[in-house]
């Protein structure tokens with residue numbers, strides 16, 4: 001039987017947090033063993049909000065290096081930059097003609113981002129889900145590992161695929177979300193009832209994958225706890241529970257085991273231990289990412305190979321779409 005295809009992407013806007021790592025990239029790694037995987041740096045999505053051009057370029061390369069440092073294996077997986085494969089934008093144009101303005105306006109992320117960037121509600125921002133659908137559908141994807149926040153976009157992608165297939169005949173495979181069951185939700189260190197976010201205004205609320213050890217330790221020291229001073233996992237203790245959750249995912253132990261190892265300890269001990277654990281886990285990733293960024297030519301050549309690989313698949317889909325909708329072949 002043909003191997004199933006997995007597609008996912010991350011935008012190169014802003015540094016990733018340990019929440020992104022635990023919730024997304026880390027979960028994709030095992031998929032490489034049994035699926036045909038395409039992982040992309042979604043730079044075309046990033047420009048739907050204003051970016052500094054030089055910084056965007058650096059972040060694109062740095063995210064590609066991070067994927068590799070986390071364990072994405074370029075021998076098994078196609079790793080590439082979205083804008084290197086022109087078929088994404090080309091398919092997006094075709095899909096735009098079957099996507100309705102009304103359904104795009106209803107997207108939660110569009111509404112949120114329109115509020116946040118009220119001075120720049122551009123067409124691209126509204127078109128974001130159609131571009132994302134194009135990413136996925138170009139590769140005849142079966143599974144899309146995404147976090148909870150992207151499920152609405154995946155629904156639209158499925159709707160567009162089904163709509164196109166109904167109108168023009170079977171063309172796209174209709175993908176399914178591969179929702180990653182989060183072993184633990186990683187929350188803000190300062191408002192532990194909120195999810196940790198890479199776009200939090202206060203950098204002390206999040207641990208970024210690029211944070212050096214001393215910064216990590218300092219941020220955990222400042223993490224919000226409570227005045228009860230007992231280390232247990234409980235709903236009424238969101239700060240302490242978050243620290244225990246982070247400790248347990250990075251240690252690979254259960255919450256109960258984490259609680260047990262801090263029996264009789266104070267919050268100071270817990271915070272230091274969590275900080276050390278996270279810093280130890282990130283250190284090899286950071287070292288490898290830096291090493292790769294030092295080999296710019298090698299990285300660029302890997303991405304070029306990735307894009308060539310991706311194009312081979314993407315081109316086939318695009319040709320069949322253009323043919324079905326009646327564009328004359330040149």
Ligand code: TRP
Pocket residue numbers: 007008009010011042045131132135136144145146150
């Ligand atoms: N929108 C996704 C995010 O912000 C990134 C993304 C772009 C993506 N294209 C995709 C995710 C295709 C999955 C599949 O996280």
